[in-house]
Amino acid sequence: MKIDWLIVGAGFTGCILAEQIASRLDQNVLIVEKRDHIGGNAYDCYDENGVLAHQYGPHLFHTNSKKVWDYLSTFTEWLFYQHHVLAVIDGKKVPVPFNLNSLHMLFPIGYANKMEMKLIDRYGLGKKVPILEMIEDSDEEIQQLADFVYKKVFLGYTLKQWGIDPKNLDSSVTARVPIHISRDDRYFQDKYQAVPKSGYTAMFKNIIKNPNIKILLKTDYKELKDRFSAAKMVYTGPIDEFFDYKYGELPYRSLNFKSIHHSNTDYYQETSQINYPNDYDFTRITEYKHITQQKTAGTTIMVEEACPYLRGMNDPYYPIPNKEHTELYRKYHAEADKIKNRVLFIGRLAEYRYYNMDQVVARALQTFERQIINK
Ligand code: FAD
Ligand code: UDP
Numbered sequence: 013m014k015i016d017w018l019i020v021g022a023g024f025t026g027c028i029l030a031e032q033i034a035s036r037l038d039q040n041v042l043i044v045e046k047r048d049h050i051g052g053n054a055y056d057c058y059d060e061n062g063v064l065a066h067q068y069g070p071h072l073f074h075t076n077s078k079k080v081w082d083y084l085s086t087f088t089e090w091l092f093y094q095h096h097v098l099a100v101i102d103g104k105k106v107p108v109p110f111n112l113n114s115l116h117m118l119f120p121i122g123y124a125n126k127m128e129m130k131l132i133d134r135y136g137l138g139k140k141v142p143i144l145e146m147i148e149d150s151d152e153e154i155q156q157l158a159d160f161v162y163k164k165v166f167l168g169y170t171l172k173q174w175g176i177d178p179k180n181l182d183s184s185v186t187a188r189v190p191i192h193i194s195r196d197d198r199y200f201q202d203k204y205q206a207v208p209k210s211g212y213t214a215m216f217k218n219i220i221k222n223p224n225i226k227i228l229l230k231t232d233y234k235e236l237k238d239r240f241s242a243a244k245m246v247y248t249g250p251i252d253e254f255f256d257y258k259y260g261e262l263p264y265r266s267l268n269f270k271s272i273h274h275s276n277t278d279y280y281q282e283t284s285q286i287n288y289p290n291d292y293d294f295t296r297i298t299e300y301k302h303i304t305q306q307k308t309a310g311t312t313i314m315v316e317e318a319c320p321y322l323r324g325m326n327d328p329y330y331p332i333p334n335k336e337h338t339e340l341y342r343k344y345h346a347e348a349d350k351i352k353n354r355v356l357f358i359g360r361l362a363e364y365r366y367y368n369m370d371q372v373v374a375r376a377l378q379t380f381e382r383q384i385i386n387k
Contacts, residue, residue, distance in 0.1 A: 017041045020233040021248030023052020025359035027219045028376035034224035041225045046232040054212045061273045063312040070298040074202040075370030081204040088215040090206035095199040099287040101164045111192040142187035169289035173318045182333035248359035251344045259343045264321035264328035275310040331364045
């Protein structure tokens with residue numbers, strides 16, 4: 013078979029670009045994936061107890077983009093699901109993002125009422141305020157409350173998750189979970205929120221169903237690259253690896269996932285995700301049945317503990333956004349630019365960006381329109 017395109021990586025980015033090339037250009041695509049499955053970090057499967065679990069941590073789909081939603085809806089039906097997260101603060105489980113309900117659960121009624129009025133006056137009802145902005149507020153009482161939230165919700169969690177103080181991390185990271193001046197307890201407020209009805213992996217199988225697409229699992233591009241030349245290529249792996257780390261390694265954060273099955277109870281905790289900013293070494297526990305709404309006896313939970321990324325030892329899950337790392341990435345990006353007619357570098361690892369799933373879907377669709385079909 014003649015291969016028109018080689019795609020490295022079978023995550024969202026690789027699979028969607030394969031689908032677009034195969035169906036809209038009627039060209040042949042070979043995907044190589046070093047893991048033994050498709051789906052990238054969104055991969056899910058049934059564990060030995062029959063519980064559908066996300067192997068690489070909880071994946072909640074949420075987007076405001078109708079284009080992204082409509083595109084994925086051609087490959088899956090949906091299970092509507094709104095994510096709710098609790099965090100253990102001073103022995104109480106309160107909603108995160110920290111909001112007006114969290115305020116009332118943690119403080120005496122008089123203080124909570126006063127601060128609720130103050131926050132609404134200052135920021136407006138419904139506003140989302142990054143913690144690093146609120147701790148700079150000129151009002152002393154708001155500053156004190158923000159300081160409490162910083163210490164109890166963000167400091168411990170961020171130190172565990174990133175090994176870095178929130179103030180030394182790019183502000184965009186903690187701004188993902190802003191203080192919400194609202195009674196809305198949901199983790200996300202996006203217009204579309206759901207998980208694929210039969211799971212992510214089933215959706216991925218449909219995305220790459222076109223007979224123009226072939227896939228080789230358990231195949232590392234590194235071992236293939238000198239023996240293979242496709243006309244064009246999409247690379248979704250780590251960009252520094254592609255260029256043999258010539259400018260040094262881009263830092264990542266990795267995770268240890270511990271899956272535990274409880275056969276003596278149908279549910280382990282009251283909601284899908286509970287965060288532990290101040291206790292234990294792990295950051296969060298996810299219980300999948302709350303997400304997938306599966307009816308089974310017993311339940312499986314996943315405990316996540318972050319750790320340093322060590323090349324060859326574990327996986328690079330999170331790019332660590334800051335100025336120094338962005339500068340290093342730019343050097344690799346400049347190399348990539350020189351070969352952009354032959355190789356496209358797209359996705360969370362290839363662009364060294366902390367993308368959510370909907371962002372990589374949008375990015376893949378946009379890349380096809382701008383850099384492939386309209387070239
Ligand atoms: P990936 O999914 O990383 O896929 C890249 C693929 O390339 C991988 O399968 C990898 O094995 C393969 N590969 C790499 N190098 C090579 C090589 N040399 N040869 C062959 N194959 C190679 N997003 C959300 O929107 N909501 C969430 O709730 C959410 N939760 C997350 C939780 C965790 C713990 C993590 C880590 C991420 C989460 N995300 C979430 C982000 C989401 O996983 C990513 O946005 C998305 O998976 C990125 O897709 P991608 O195709 O760019 O990369
Ligand atoms: N965060 C925190 N405490 C929490 C939840 C989040 O400090 O209870 C911070 C932490 O730095 C985390 C970041 O906000 O890494 C982003 O959180 P998010 O839930 O978006 O992380 P992800 O699901 O991508 O791991």
